[in-house]
Structure formats: C-alpha cells, structure tokens
Amino acid sequence: MRGAVAILIVVTLAGCGAGTGEGLDQNGVPFGSPGSDLSPTFASIQANVFGPICAVPGCHGGAAAQQGLRLDAGFAYANLINVASPRDASQVRVIPGNPDDSFIIHKLEGTQTLGDRMPDGGPYLQQSTIDVIRLWIANGALQ
C-alpha cells in the first residue's frame, strides 16, 4: 500500500516546479508572440488579456464560453460593446466612454454585484492592467 502511495506521489509530482518566467511577459506569454505588450487599444487588450487570460478552456473561450461571453479573437468586441449581461439587463459589459459603469470593470476590480470576480478564482489582473482597459473604454472603446 505504501508503495502505491509513493508511486502516486512520484507520478503526480513529476515535472513539478514553478517556471522562472525567463523570456515571458507578466502574463506568461513569450515576448514578441501574440499576447505580449499592452496598450489601450482593443487589438492590444485582445492580444494581451482577453485572448491569453480570458478566452481559455472552460472560461470565455470557444463555443462553451461562460454566459455566452466568448472573448476569442473575432468574437470579443461584438460580445462586449453595449451588450447586457444575460443575467441582469441593467449590467452592460462595456459602455463606451464610461468605464466606471461598465460591468467588465466591476468584474475585474471585484466590485461587481453579480457573480464572482474575474478571472474566476484568480489570479486577478494587476491594477495597472485594468487601468489600461479603463483607458480604452474611456477613450470610446474603439475597435
């Protein structure tokens, strides 16, 4: 029995250890690849945040995206701008020019009154990253 436990532990822990982060940005994306560098434009936010962090399996990626909010490239913009949450029509995901009342900002900053803070279970975005999204919305949330 002890042998079985030992094997279980060895198999499970094989290859463990956190990465050094060498050659990666703060989101764990290699520099120069889609998803690195962040600026207050939709293309940059899509490449750095929505794509690599939100549009992942089981969250907001693919056909099974939570709450129908698919944030893959090519889908995200249409699902965000002036679109209400299906769970509460008063909660609009992105209101161009109004980051304070945009549901996405509340969800990212943890001030939402509906559901959990995003990314679900963390790690949450650094405030500097959220501030870039705020600035994009304040500038009109252009595509």
Place this chain on the structure above:
Amino acid sequence: MKLPATLACVLFAALLAPAAAVAEPYLAVRTGYKCMACHVNRTGGGKRTEFGATYGQTALPASRLDLETGEAVPEGAPDPAPFTGKINNHVGLGADLRANARATFTPNTTPSQAYAFDPVSAQVYLEVKPIVDRLTIYLDERVSPGAATNRETYAMLSTKSREWYIKAGRMFVPFGLRIEDDTAFIRTITGTTFNSFDDGVEGGMEIGPWSAYISMTNGAGGGTETNRGKEISSLVTFVQPVWRVGLSANKNFNGDADREMVSVFAGLRTGIVAWLASVVSVTDEGTPSGRVTQRATLLEGNVEIAKGHNLKVTYEYLDPNTDVKEDQRERYSAVYEYMPIQFTQFRLGVRKGNGIPQNNAQNATEVFLQWHAFF
C-alpha cells in the same frame, strides 16, 4: 489528440464506467461509497439524498444537538431524528450556504494586503419525485451572489433497479474529479466548476463497482448555441472499498476551435488518510497562438484527525502552455475543516501560489475562513 483517439477514449470510458464528480470526493474515498449514495445527481454535487443528509448529521459532526431542544445529545443516548429536508416521499429540499472572509497577501504590490468578506454563496435545491425512485424533477438554483442563476434543472428517469438512467435539461457535464474547490487548477482549466453547466442529455449506469456516464450537450456553457457542433463528455469509474480509479474524456466540437479534455484520477484510503490524485490535459485548437495544450495535476491528502476534524493538504501543478517554457505554476493548500455540530462546518485555510516572478498575483498567499451551513 486526433478525433479517432478522442472517440476511442469516449468509447473506452463508456465501456468501462466512471466515478462521479462530487463536491467532496474524499468522503466517498473514505467511506467507499459511490457519489450517488449521497447525492441526487448521480455524478455528485448539489442536493443530498436522504442517506447523504443522514450520514452528514450522524457520521461527520464532532457532537450532535437534539434538533427539537437544541440540547447536546449525551454520549450513548439514542440518535435524534435527523432533518433531511424531506417533505414527503415525493418532495425534498436542500441548501448550501458559504460565508467567506479572506485575506490576500500579494508581493511587490501596494497595498500588499487585502481583507474582504466575499459575497455569500448560496444554493437551494428542490427534488420532486412524481414516481418515487423512478422519475425525478430536480432544480439547483444559485441564489447568491447577484441575480439568481439556474445551475441544474433536469428530469431524470431511472429503471426499476436504478442501474440505468437518462436525464435531460440543464446539468453539470460529467467530467473528472469534481472537488469542492472551484479554483483548483484541474477545475479551472477544464471549466468543470460549479459555475459551469450546459443544456443537453445524459445517460448512465451503475452496476456493481462500475459507474459510467456519457452526455451530449450544446457545448455553449449554458448560453445560446451558435453552431452545429456538440460537446460529448464521458466519465467511468471503478469503485472498491478502499480505492477507486476513474477516466474521463471530453470533446467539444466547434469547427476550427475544438476542445479536447482527458482526465485520469484515483482515490485511495490508507488508515486515517483519504488520498485523491488527478491528472488533466486540455487541448484547444484555433487560439491566437494556434494549438495550445494545458496540463494540470492535483494530489490531496485528507487526514481524519478525529470525528468532526479533517485536515486537507493539497499540491497542484499547472503547465498553462506545454509549448512555452518556464511558465509553470504551483499551488500549495492546507485547509482545516471542523464540523462541531450538524449542518455546520468551519473551514480555515491557506493557499500559497508559486508562479513566474513577474506576475505578482500568481505568487500571492490567501488565508480564508469559511462558514459552510447546509442540509
């Protein structure tokens, strides 16, 4: 994984038979029971059966109170009648409430400490059995936080022997080891949390030590279906009194953005320790980076220190993209669970993340205290 291989896994799973996904699988390992023994949902979670509710009041708490007088039940005295939420043979109720206080310590961040009372998480369950043990209509509604959200609503028809069943409606897709912690890597990368549900049909069997489930759903996460592709998910387990193994395979057909998931898991009881282990692989096509494969593992030991006292120690590992080097993460958790009386559990835990150094959030430490009230 190529399509034939995926289908082979699905078929293999269907031919074998799975262990279920439950809110607290370690209890199933500790007792040797299947998930269906304690949960209405054959794959675990949600409303407890009459047996599960009774077990939770007699075997789990450190001490018991008389439900009518509130007085402690003396040692050796007859057991007080349990409250199981059963209204009559056809109707039953249940509920879960979790109030959480949390402190988060994030390195290299100002302020580095955050303290919060999380919004209360609460679910209510309704089980209606127009034909006892044959036809069930089941509702699982999340009533907090925020607006009410339906997590499961289905009709389930069982054979007289209860060995076979079929259900249709909204449900948790059967996949892998569905542990209580929704933030575990094996849960988040697969999207099989208790916030993840889908609409479709599921069939299953429970024969001897074998359990098997297979479902076909929209693959739209409970949202509006927008394509012809469907999500096929299967789960097979073989349960013995002190150990169990399980295999799960899932494919969400979505044109150029297919997702494939495989999970292998096991449970083992050694003395007062109930072990859980799981390895999960998720492959996504059509991402901005092309094909991306994620892998996560979990190893958990649950030590029954005394009746009503459980120490849960967990190690997790995540490789968020197997093609990218040095992006791996770990998480260590220790959670002390104390159930002083019926219907009440207190959980004090600490979780330490260990990720890439440039991401402060991945290296945060979280301490939480939770009050879990349920029946």
